[in-house]
Amino acid sequence: MAVIEAISTTYLEADAANVTFPSIPQTYEHLQLRYTLALNATVNSYQRLWLGDGSIDTGTNYSNHYMTGHDSTAAASSDTGGTNGIYLGNAVGEIDRSWAAVTIVDILDYVNTDKNTSVMINTWAGGLNANADYVYFASGLWDSTAAVDTIKIDNRYASNFLRGSEFTLYGLNSS
């Protein structure tokens, strides 16, 4: 049995509003989502993570807690009960299509129905302009004990993911 398996890779051959991983096997201990993405519009947008069991929960059952580094400013903030899921960091609107935001999300013990689901997020979104160059370290909570079998990533604002963006979901096995 492999320790870490690639469950699914989505490589966008056309611009897309969102990426969904449905029917996630319930056989792993943990999940890890890794992606590189760019946006197809000039609008800056942060990415959102939505979780679900059978269908995506788009309600107000999410909380966020995060630290950011942007130029010489270190900041921290949080919110709860909002309508935007779990924040994954901020990708930069189209400046140069070669820039890509990179993110790792760890989703732990996702099948346990006695625990709410907490995730850990690391993101870097460069671009060398006033709205870019954010490094982001965060936690997010889905305030539900349901198992996670569906994951969706989308944008808060009017942008699509640019062709060439790539998303892979990994499963981590225990002994």
Next chain:
Amino acid sequence: MADPAYIVNGVLTDGEAWVAIAHETLSLPAATVTWISTDDGQVGDFSQYMDLVIITYSRLTGTGGAVNTENKFNLNNNADTSLYVTQQLRADGGGSAHAGLDTGDGFGNCGQVPGSGADANIFGCSVLTLFDVNSGKYKSSLCIYAADTDGAGYTGINGGTWKSQAPITEIDIVNRSGSHAVGSTFSMFGVLPRMVA
């Protein structure tokens, strides 16, 4: 030439997504740790991987220098000072938060480590991920590091970009304040995507 482990009897399979590519435990001080893609379709060939992950546990050799110093990485022997960008976010030894944007250096930052002035036997940890290393995107990285030096030290996260669309074929880990000390370890892993529908 043998097939990679994910090709079984000529058939593409999805096995271990993380592949151990290389490991170094220094028996002598070294100014640079270098990995070059073998370009042969074997484990050491970077061209088959989506991401590369480098885990270091290191410090500098000698005595009397700075307590903390920064490890750097260089890609493809490219030291063009206009191409590397690093955004730092860290907690300093005094407990304060710090952020800074570094440009104009021909290297990426891969985290603070104990320098030659640190107490003996203290090493610093870092996990550096290089993303989508064979794509036409600029090559971006995330590095998480921890380097407490018993009264000082740093812990933080760096985001970085090498503004080149070239595939990564060589990685150098250096420290311009000195040499990596004996006992420092450097491990590299390749991360595969899902390959079978």
